Amino acid sequence: PEFKKQFQLKLIGAVSAEVLQALKEFKLEKYVNHLGYLPHDEAIIEQRSSQVLLLIEIDSEETKCIIPGKLFEYMVSERPIIAIGPENADFAQIIKDTNTGTFFKYDELEALKAQILTCFEQFQKENLKVYPVGLQQYSRKALTEKLAKLLITNN
Numbered sequence: 001p002e003f004k005k006q007f008q009l010k011l012i013g014a015v016s017a018e019v020l021q022a023l024k025e026f027k028l029e030k031y032v033n034h035l036g037y038l039p040h041d042e043a044i045i046e047q048r049s050s051q052v053l054l055l056i057e058i059d060s061e062e063t064k065c066i067i068p069g070k071l072f073e074y075m076v077s078e079r080p081i082i083a084i085g086p087e088n089a090d091f092a093q094i095i096k097d098t099n100t101g102t103f104f105k106y107d108e109l110e111a112l113k114a115q116i117l118t119c120f121e122q123f124q125k126e127n128l129k130v131y132p133v134g135l136q137q138y139s140r141k142a143l144t145e146k147l148a149k150l151l152i153t154n155n
Helices: 017-025 040-049 069-076 090-098 109-124 140-153
Strands: 009-012 032-036 053-056 081-085 101-105
Touching: 009 040, 040 069, 053 069, 069 081, 069 090, 081 090, 081 109, 090 101, 101 109
Parallel strands: 009 032, 053 081, 081 101
Antiparallel strands: none
């Protein structure tokens, strides 16, 4: 198909050999820009200039309570997040509550494909946006206040 705009998948940081091999098998290498590790400030610039941000957490019982620090950086980037993780992942609710993206379990392939297609169509129309709500409750100050109250209450 002919595309109105050129697109690429930017991979920043460590990427497993399995992921790189899968990209090769599906003949996607020409669309991949693997930047490797970047200093934090450069990674933030890349996040904010990207169209969609991907957040993946390992599909296991042990990881469903993990809230990746990257999530908070993604939320303030004002870019849509596509997140994939285990069922009942804590970060799924945060994404939903803040209207910053969509979350999928590993077995929701068709819904994930549909969301990627929707994002691509919105990108072509230059209408790919998110409208976050309630982000202030996740600021360092607000989270520190909550932690302090918990510590005081439990002592």
